[in-house]
Structures are given as C-alpha cells and as structure tokens.
Amino acid sequence: MTEVGGMMQFGPGATTAPVPPLVVEHVAKSYELDGGRTVPVIGDLSLTLGEGEIVSIVGPSGCGKTTLLNTLCGLLAPDAGRIRWHGREVAGQPQNVGYMLQKDLLLPWRTALGNTMLGLEIRGVPAAQAEDRCRAMLDQLGLHGFADHYPSTLSGGMRQRVALARTLVNEPDVLLLDEPFAALDFQSKLLIENDTVDLVRKGRRSLLLITHDLEEAVSLADRVIVLSKRPTQIKAVYDIALGADRRDVISVRQAPGFSDYVRSIWADLDVVLQ
Amino acid sequence: MTAEIDTTATPSAAKGPIDRAAGMGRRWLRLRGTLGVLVTQLVVLAAFLAFWEYATGQNKAAAFMFGSPSAISKFLSQMAYDGSLWRDTYVTGLETLLGFFVGNCIGTLIGLSLWYSRFVSRVVEPFVIALGSIPIIALAPIIIIWFGTGLISKVAMSTLSVVIVALVTSYKGATGVDPDQINLLRTLGASKFQIFRKLVVPASLTDIFAGLKLTVGFALIGAIVGEFMSSSEGLGHAIFKAGSLYIIPKVFAALVATIALALILTFAVGKIEQLLMPWRRQLR
Numbered sequence: 001m002t003e004v005g006g007m008m009q010f011g012p013g014a015t016t017a018p019v020p021p022l023v024v025e026h027v028a029k030s031y032e033l034d035g036g037r038t039v040p041v042i043g044d045l046s047l048t049l050g051e052g053e054i055v056s057i058v059g060p061s062g063c064g065k066t067t068l069l070n071t072l073c074g075l076l077a078p079d080a081g082r083i084r085w086h087g088r089e090v091a092g093q094p095q096n097v098g099y100m101l102q103k104d105l106l107l108p109w110r111t112a113l114g115n116t117m118l119g120l121e122i123r124g125v126p127a128a129q130a131e132d133r134c135r136a137m138l139d140q141l142g143l144h145g146f147a148d149h150y151p152s153t154l155s156g157g158m159r160q161r162v163a164l165a166r167t168l169v170n171e172p173d174v175l176l177l178d179e180p181f182a183a184l185d186f187q188s189k190l191l192i193e194n195d196t197v198d199l200v201r202k203g204r205r206s207l208l209l210i211t212h213d214l215e216e217a218v219s220l221a222d223r224v225i226v227l228s229k230r231p232t233q234i235k236a237v238y239d240i241a242l243g244a245d246r247r248d249v250i251s252v253r254q255a256p257g258f259s260d261y262v263r264s265i266w267a268d269l270d271v272v273l274q
Numbered sequence: 275m276t277a278e279i280d281t282t283a284t285p286s287a288a289k290g291p292i293d294r295a296a297g298m299g300r301r302w303l304r305l306r307g308t309l310g311v312l313v314t315q316l317v318v319l320a321a322f323l324a325f326w327e328y329a330t331g332q333n334k335a336a337a338f339m340f341g342s343p344s345a346i347s348k349f350l351s352q353m354a355y356d357g358s359l360w361r362d363t364y365v366t367g368l369e370t371l372l373g374f375f376v377g378n379c380i381g382t383l384i385g386l387s388l389w390y391s392r393f394v395s396r397v398v399e400p401f402v403i404a405l406g407s408i409p410i411i412a413l414a415p416i417i418i419i420w421f422g423t424g425l426i427s428k429v430a431m432s433t434l435s436v437v438i439v440a441l442v443t444s445y446k447g448a449t450g451v452d453p454d455q456i457n458l459l460r461t462l463g464a465s466k467f468q469i470f471r472k473l474v475v476p477a478s479l480t481d482i483f484a485g486l487k488l489t490v491g492f493a494l495i496g497a498i499v500g501e502f503m504s505s506s507e508g509l510g511h512a513i514f515k516a517g518s519l520y521i522i523p524k525v526f527a528a529l530v531a532t533i534a535l536a537l538i539l540t541f542a543v544g545k546i547e548q549l550l551m552p553w554r555r556q557l558r
Contacts, residue, residue: 075457099461105454109476109553118472119462150553170462 019087021174021206022049022072027081029064029071030231041067043231045081049174054200054207056217059227059235060269065210068232069178072208073099085174098172102179104163106151112138112162113147119170137169138162141195157188164192168199175200175207182212193220193249201247214269218261219249226268236268341523349527358512363531366497366509369425370539373432374493380433381440382482388441389448389474390466406438410496414503428500428508435496436489443488447481448474480554483547490539494532509535 024047030040041064049055059065070076072083074093085094106115113134120130138147141161151159160180167175180196181189197220200207211217217224218240226236242255252258323343330342337345353359388395413434421427451474459469501510509532516524548554 070457073457073461075460093461093463095463097461099458101454101458103454105452105458107455107473107476109479109551118459122459122462122464122468122472152553 018051020048020050021086022208023082023084023087024048024072025082025084027068027071027078027083028231029067029076029078031067040231042071042078043228043233045227045232045234047225047234049206049208051173051206052201052204053223054197054209054221056209056211056221056224057227058211058214058217058224058265058269059232060229061212063227063229064232065227066178069099069176069208069210072176073097094174096171096173098167098170098175100163100167100175100177100180102182104151104156104159106159106162106166108151111148111150112143112154112158112165115151115162116147116165116169118166123170134165134169137165140199141165141168155188157184157192160184160188161192161195164196168203171203173205175205176210177207178210179212180209181216189216190250194247196220197249198247214262214265215253218258218265219252222246224261224265226265236265238265338520339522341526345523346526346530349521349524350530353512353524353527353531359527359531362507362509362512362528363535365425365507366494366501366532367535367539369428369432369497369500369508370490370493370535372425372429373496374436374489374539376429377433377436377493378440378486378489381437381442382444382485385441385444385446386448386470386475386478388445389470395445395449402438402441406442410435411499414499417500418504423504423506427503428497428505431500432493432496435492435499439489439492440482440485443481443485444478447478450481451477479551483543483551486543486547487540490543491536494536494539498532 024045027042027045028040029042030038032038045068047055057065057068067076071078074090082089085097106112107118110118113131116134116138117127117130120133121127125133135147138144141164143158143161143165146154146158151162154162160183164180177196181192184192193216196207199205207220209217209220218238221240224238224240225234226238227233228235238261240261242252242257246252326340327343330337330340350359353362388398410431414431417427417430417434421430455473455477456469459473464472497508498510498513501508502514505511505514509528512528513525513532516522516528
C-alpha cells in the first residue's frame, strides 16, 4: 500500500489526463543533531493530490508530519526524491499554495482586514481592489462587522477564521493545513471545518490536511493516508466512500460506515496505552 | 453559513444599555483604584517631606548638611524668578532630547538592520559588548577635546549613553520574531525586504519602546555628566556649582528640576507609544 502515486499514467495517453496539482515521489528528509548524528524523519514517502481532492494525513505523534508540510512548501529542502507542483519541480516556494497552521499567526498590529490583505499586498494588488476582495472573504466566513477589529479582541475561532480568510483570499489551487483547528472548541471546530470544506469544494481547490483528529480526517477527506512512526512511511491508505453530501461534515459523521473508518485507522495507528 | 457563527460575540456597537451601564461601573471602579494609588503616593511623599522639614528644623548642622523642603522651595522660586531655572532646564532638556533622538535613531537602525545578516551580527557582537561595557564618564575628557565645551559635547555624551542600549534592545526585538510568522510571509511570496518592513519592524516596536523608556534616563545622565565636566549652563552645571559652594538646598532644587524633566520626557515617550501602537490600547 506504500505506492499511492500508482494512479499516475505515464506513456501514451497520459497527456489527456489532467496533471495533478501535487505529486510527491520518494521524498526523504533527515535532521542533523548537534552531535553530528542524523535522525531520519521521513523515510520514503510518495503521494498524489488530485485536483479538487481532499486528502487527510494522520500519524502517530512526532512522526514528522510538520516536517513533511514544510518540505512540501519549500521551507525545507528534501534530502532525496521529487516534489512536483502541476508537473513541475520548483525552487523555493511554490506559487498558489496556501499554508495554515494551528497557530493563527495573525499580526497583532493589523486589523482582521489588514491581516487578510497581507498576501495581496505582498503581491502588489492595488489596495482598493484588495480591500474589496478581503471584505467579501471575511463576510463569507461569517466575520461581517469584525473587519476593523484587532486580533486581540477576537475569539480563538474568529481568529482562525481570519487566518483562513487570509489563506483563501489569495485563491490558492492547493491548501496545506497543519492541524488548523486543533486548538478550537468542538462547536467552533465543526463550523469552521464545514466552511472550509464548502469553500474548498466550491472552488475546486485541493486540500492536504494534516491532523491528529481521526474523526476530522475521515469526515473531511476523500482519502486518508496513515503514516508510520519515524522514519515515516505510508502505512495505509483509505478511500473514504460515505455517499452522503461531502460538503456537510456534520451529517457525514452520522453516515453508516463512518465509525468503521475511524476504528480501523485507530487500529493502524497502533497507539500503546500506558 | 453566516447564520451559524457564534452568537456570543457581537460587535461592540450593538451593546445594550445594561452592558453600557456595566461598562461605566467598571470604569468607575478602575478610576477609584488609580485614585487610591495616587492618594497613597501623595500621603507618602507628604510624610517624607514633613519628617525632613521637622528633623532639619531641630538642628542647624543638619539643616546645612541636608537642606530642607522649605529652603529648597525658596531656592526654586528664586531660580524661577531670575530665570536661571528655565534656562538651565531648557539647555539640559535640549541636550537630552538631541542625544536621545540621535542615539536611538543610530542604535535602532543598526540593531534592526543586523537582522538582515546573521554573519554580520555575529561578527559585530563582541565589539558591541565591548563598547557597551565602557563607562561613558571615562570618555568625557576625550569628548571635550573632540567636540569642545559647548552643546555638541553634551549631545555626544548623551548619544553615547543611549546608542548601545538602543542597538541591543532593537536587535533583540528583531531576532525575537516568531519563525513561523516569517515562514508564513515566505509562503505568501514575501521578499526579505517585505518581511523586514511588514513583520520585523512592527514586531520589534514593543522592544524598541521598552528601550526608549529606559534610555530617557540614560540620555539625561549623559547630558548631566557632560555638564559636570565643563559647562557654563544647564542643570548639571547648576548642581555642580551649588555643590562646590556648599549650598545644599540649591543642589536639591536643581535636582527637583532634573527629576521633573525626566518625568515629562518619560510621559511623552509613553504617549507616543500609545499613538504608534493602537492595537495595544485595545487590549485593556
């Protein structure tokens, strides 16, 4: 089950198939400790993220999920293997990729609107146009009336919505999210998950979601990839077929088969209770 | 989806009359708190002055050695009347402000720009520590030889007292920026200069202002030390002259003016901080 890129077609006829936005082939990454000892973090990892696809990655604690994400974004260079965005290897940061972490990373000196505008501002979009787009995005995420609030006056859920708006307003083809909702209470989490999935599916964007939360992984994704302990490899892949309307993460949790997926993934994780 | 958003949080404009009344109650409680502190401070000060006045009133020698609040205020009003108080305060204030401004500009500029290159900052580090450990007063004779006995030498002393502190605090601010925040800006496609301008500089403001508050006092010390070495006016000059003539109450009178100057400058820095960092005001 380790080869997930198997659906890629090479040779004649491959040109007709759309190029997936992200293909990872045999990526390996290790860290060097102060003593000169190297610790392999990612052993050998291959995966494909198709257009409009939502893929969740789960794995035991400390299995290098965040290293994987930073490698994909070009913040770290892999020791081996290839990462192709829309069929091309890029040096540095890939274009049109949105990145979001558990920490909202809002700049405290900027209002919700100012934070949302950050990406457009950096790319030199005219201020008036950027502001219109950002206000519309904040409205869409239920933050109408909060655009001029500083982050320190917003709740955790609202701050994470602002972070989501900051990511989505750049209209990324691919979103890389690293436990973005882990710090939120259950209700805020469900609501923001729902909005995220809705906007991602509507925009035909692709989403790679790293999470600890198995129910979140199953309810959001088309596919769940289970990673092994370090050095990380793919342990199992589940295609989630739940039939229900996949834009409603709350009703998906009630779908028959949902808890079976969660249970098998939990078994795969092989968590030893002390 | 907008209908499902948490209903607990409403924009502050929509607050009802009960909320507003509660807000006023809170404000009154807070005001009463600060008033209590202020009254206590005044009582402590008054008690101290009364004890000073009483103790020195009993004993001629003590009155000569320690002055007394009444003698100090007599000198203060006399100095105010003949204009020397205003003149000296103005001169020292100007030296302090110029030294404060120049020293902080140079120090902050260097401190922030050291963020740009890990290599340069590592090269510079021991030199900064060495320069920072020089007692500024030891430089005074050279400063007077280089810059003369006028305004410039005092501004130079004041600048030197400020510049290293400003450099260190701003560098600390710049390097203390959350690396995840830098990564975020990188993934948004920011250049190194954009990261510097949009993230590092504003993020360092808190540390820079902590440095500014600290260096108000240092700038004043530099100016006064400069005046001690050689001068014809200024509060340091007044203190030095009165001291050599054993007019202790006059020394204290000039000291009171120095303290007032320091308080005014510190207050002004605090006000500018509030103006430049409005997001911190909303925290309270």
